[in-house]
Amino acid sequence: MSAERPGEPGGAGKRAPAGAGPPALARRWRRRRLLAAADGRLAVGLDIGGTKIAAGVVRADGRIVEQTRIPTPQESDEKVTVSTLVGVIGRLRAGHPEVEAIGVGAAGLVQWPAGLVVWAPHNPYRDLPLRRLLHERTGLPTVVDNDANAAAWAEARFGAGTGSDDMILLTVGTGVGGGLVLGGRVYRGVGGLGAEVGHMIVAPDGAPCSCGSSGCLEAMVSGTALARMGREAVLADPEGALARRAGDGEVTGPLVFEAAKAGDPTARALFGRMGFWLGVGIASLVTIFDPELVVVGGGLVTTGDLLLGPARTSVERYVFAPAHRTLPPVVPARLGPEAGMVGAATLALRAGG
Numbered sequence: 001m002s003a004e005r006p007g008e009p010g011g012a013g014k015r016a017p018a019g020a021g022p023p024a025l026a027r028r029w030r031r032r033r034l035l036a037a038a039d040g041r042l043a044v045g046l047d048i049g050g051t052k053i054a055a056g057v058v059r060a061d062g063r064i065v066e067q068t069r070i071p072t073p074q075e076s077d078e079k080v081t082v083s084t085l086v087g088v089i090g091r092l093r094a095g096h097p098e099v100e101a102i103g104v105g106a107a108g109l110v111q112w113p114a115g116l117v118v119w120a121p122h123n124p125y126r127d128l129p130l131r132r133l134l135h136e137r138t139g140l141p142t143v144v145d146n147d148a149n150a151a152a153w154a155e156a157r158f159g160a161g162t163g164s165d166d167m168i169l170l171t172v173g174t175g176v177g178g179g180l181v182l183g184g185r186v187y188r189g190v191g192g193l194g195a196e197v198g199h200m201i202v203a204p205d206g207a208p209c210s211c212g213s214s215g216c217l218e219a220m221v222s223g224t225a226l227a228r229m230g231r232e233a234v235l236a237d238p239e240g241a242l243a244r245r246a247g248d249g250e251v252t253g254p255l256v257f258e259a260a261k262a263g264d265p266t267a268r269a270l271f272g273r274m275g276f277w278l279g280v281g282i283a284s285l286v287t288i289f290d291p292e293l294v295v296v297g298g299g300l301v302t303t304g305d306l307l308l309g310p311a312r313t314s315v316e317r318y319v320f321a322p323a324h325r326t327l328p329p330v331v332p333a334r335l336g337p338e339a340g341m342v343g344a345a346t347l348a349l350r351a352g353g
């Protein structure tokens, strides 16, 4: 492949209207809905985060039958974690004895298909064979996947990407997570550690990342990055509106987020910068995978186009061969915080069915 960008200099790519998927998506969506309508099989889905575990009974067609939330055991060993999970599974199964599988989405590095949680950012356990332990304790077929992979699967089947077999999800919150659905399957790499799009390097000279590298997408676009840029902005303009809003308190991501929503121009400019970097990352992903659409979820996307507007502009600027392709729509996620739980449950039913 040529290293040069074909096409006229500065030629803008064709872009599908934001929010509207390609027509083929709508057709497949209708077909899948008809097929799924008859599929009422049930699984328990669990999404293990740093502070909360979302748990629920989910139908194969993605509908949530019952759900609950419990705190993630803190400072606990694997025994406490596993018995907490077994407890909530038992309570959900008591009300729905026809549950036939268990799906878990876990934050961190998860080996697939072994379901070994190698490392979790907020939990002390390491190399936890969660799939085997839950299967032994419940007798049900079990899958354990990375939480963002599970969320990507749910968005591709029941959310913003419904009907698409080639979709990329990025979630922008405190950090950046993501998942790839390619050819109708979750792409995990050879052992499950693939698709860590948040640690794709977009600016090697950029800010240090929590992973020890620098200039990862997550270091440039996240709640953490927003707080850092907010502090820099306040230092640069100590009399400005953002500084006044912070007062004597700390400049946090949520503070800058609220300021942006209230129309503060400095805070909005920071979202513009983050959107630029988000678009740089998405451009590389589009160049490599040529997806049908890109879905962006997470807390920082609730500002709508504040982040996605500048992201779309820089996707157009940096993607390979923009004059020769239809750019995939970059759209907000639809499923919200339940995506991981729904995705994990339906992956379990798919594996068992």
Ligand SMILES: [Zn+2]
Pocket: 198, 199, 209, 210, 211, 212, 213, 214, 216, 218, 219
């Ligand atoms: Zn990183």
